[in-house]
Amino acid sequence: MDHFARLGLPAALDLEPASLDRAYFALQRQWHPDRFVAKPAAERARASAEAAALNDAYRTLKDPLSRAVYLAELKGVEMPGDGKTIDDPELLMEAMEAREELHDAGSTQAVDALAAKVRADMKASLSGLGSLFLAGDKPAIRKALLRLRYLDKFAEEARARRMNLERSTA
């Protein structure tokens, strides 16, 4: 059963966070191990497996990027597994330059500015995904998702850099 079906939701890129939560909470109320404390071992094991599958589904669908990657894979787009590989030379160049910029950013303000740029960039490309999915353009979807993955990772690195700057100036 795919993650969307498990939560009783349509397999779509756009998902209202509130409706995801609602579906997830309702099913966890039914399956969470806390509901099975006094039940026989076999029933407890089943509930635990169900609850784990629900958690996996929720976690995957909650974040817009991981949801998009998951949906793309459902639709037959092949993504590199580890999320680290960049096989697009253009993106590789971009990534190297951005990393350099981050490295040179000497103040939290400078890092914040970079992070804000990346966030805006992510938002724009996430909303651009819809039309790519609609057109079923697999290579374009793959390219866009790889770039989003890289941006996501960059945002995380910016966070680490910021923390370091904060600590060293304190």
Next chain:
Amino acid sequence: MTLLEIHEPGETPLPHAGEGSLAVGIDLGTTNSVVAIAREGKPAALHDETGKAMVPSVVAYPSSGGVLVGDEARLLMPQEPRNVVASVKRLMGRGAADLHAVAGVLPYEIEPGSGETDMVKLRIAGKARSPVEISAEILKALRKRAEEALDKPVERAVITVPAYFDDAARTATRDAARVAGLEVLRLVNEPTAAALAYGLDKGSEGLYAVYDLGGGTFDFSLLRLEKGVFQVLATGGDTALGGDDFDRAIAERMLAERKKDGLDDQVDEAAVKAALALARHMKEQLSDRDQTSGRLELSGVPSFHALTRAEFDAMIASYIKRTVDIARHVLGDADMTAAEVQGVVLVGGSTRVPLVRAEVAKMLGKAPLTDIDPDEVVALGAALQAEALTGGGDTLLLDVTPLSLGLETMGGIVEKVVPRNTPIPVQLAQDFTTYQDGQTAMVIHVVQGEREMVADCRSLARFELLGIPPMTAGAARIRVSFAVDADGLLTVSAEERTTGVQQRIEVKPSYGLSHDDMADMLYDSLENAEADMTARLLTEAKVEARRSLLALDAALAKDGALLDGSERAELDQGRARLEAAMAGEARDEINAAAEALETLSKPFAERRMDRGIREALAGKSVNELESRVGE
């Protein structure tokens, strides 16, 4: 008793205790413990005859025999200091390798367990006792208190643990309960329990933070409360940060003052204990007044020490800053801002320190909630959960893993399988592969922590998957599954999947613990993220280079005859250059040497390919070939 237990997944060792018995909530603290009961959604802490809910987490084994717990045990401290144990929670699940982290803090003789991975024992009153046994005495006393207060047998309990407790400490806590004759309905994280007490009491909704600073541990959690659902979004902390650190700072200052005054103290165990006790007293007084003073007498020589609130604040500022940094980090993990937090709940005795309250208020921009007694709030939440688990009830607690879980891969790099803050229960798997041709065994090394390199994480378990059918490197598919149950306990299994040969091993993590402290690991992860990335890239380059050397050696062994003497010499030189680069730390050099070797070996690779094709075609008629081409 054995701590390394392997039982069927989903099987609880104890059958369910009689439904007639009551289920209580227990806060098993480092400094103090509390037991509480909830009926129809109303929790209450159980008091002794004098009206006290807190039981000091102190156990004494008097030379006259028997066991004392709580205030009685503490009273024995001056006469028989070596027979009294306090703060045993710090040793729960700790192995021999962890010892130096706590050595010096604890005035007991400590014996390592029989193996490197066993929990330590304390030698008290001539007998080696494990932290599990000692904690069980506290639990027995709490159970007795509950049975007397309720006049009914008590056989089941929800016990709280710091959110940041690792797997070993959680298992040890469960075992202690079993020794005390209590079935653990669930281990609940302390901050989550606190939120439960607040949320149910106030019917609150929205985003709440719990800031818990006790004697020895700090936890910070973010939860979303919504119509009876308590969803933990992120959690973080430090298992070695708390009021004890404040005491130490004051004690050190007093000892330094004596030295400055020309007193030549013998700073032994007794002196440290006396200074710490006075320090704690002065610290607690400073919560209600601006200045205090104390008299310290060591070896009959007295000295007087004054301390103002402002001085104290300056001494502890760095500890509090650390808690604030961790809290910010947790907010970032949940992708939330301070402004979005609706309320912050204070838990733990050390949150009475005015500077702590001020800094928390400053960070979150709102006054903390303190209307439930911070000493009791955790036990009250545990009691509510105990009632919900036994009597039904509509609340739902959704908790998360505090630390990432992963495996060691080539070169000591950590591959994360379960990221921190993943909702539990969880079951996640990842495929790994072999590194060498014909490899038939694989070491599965399970680690916990946020850093990129194994050496910086905590080692939980190590086992070997045997019987992998020999294949070329990279062909095998070893699936390693991590399962974390609702108590936060981990089970790991591994199997080889390409051949249908099912090799399955279930492993409960052992207690072979690295010296690193978990909290430091999380905290360090941000501080070191950049350096880690460099280290990771270097290691990856080395692993990649070693892989191509292995492949080249295999090819040379098989088809070396395709090369003439000078070609071979050139290749060997290139090979040596790469090995030399690999011995160093320069990633660029390794990559350059690897690329050079690749260029050098290109003609060799082409000749091998040609020969392979010729061999494949040998003996086939032209016709056959043509029909093949046409296929």
